[in-house]
Amino acid sequence: MDQTSANFEQSLLKLESLVKNLESGNLPLEEALSSFQEGVGLVQQCQSLLSKAEQKVEILTKANAEGIETKNFSAD
Numbered sequence: 001m002d003q004t005s006a007n008f009e010q011s012l013l014k015l016e017s018l019v020k021n022l023e024s025g026n027l028p029l030e031e032a033l034s035s036f037q038e039g040v041g042l043v044q045q046c047q048s049l050l051s052k053a054e055q056k057v058e059i060l061t062k063a064n065a066e067g068i069e070t071k072n073f074s075a076d
Contacts (some may be wrong), residue, residue: 008049015042 018039023033 008046011042011046011049015039015046018042 018035020029020033022039027035
């Protein structure tokens with residue numbers, strides 16, 4: 001598993017945990033707000049990682065369909 005995949009999986013697990021805690025309704029207001037804020041950041045991070053993965057898949061799919069030699073994707 002590469003670093004991006006590991007980061008995505010870790011972020012998703014943390015997000016799921018935050019949601020479960022928020023849904024329980026047992027958090028004090030300040031802690032709930034803090035958890036919500038952290039969750040929003042994790043959602044943005046996951047969306048960014050998914051977008052990069054989607055771009056890579058698109059490049060590879062297009063190159064394969066056109067019979068073009070593929071090369072590594074660089075987000076830079």
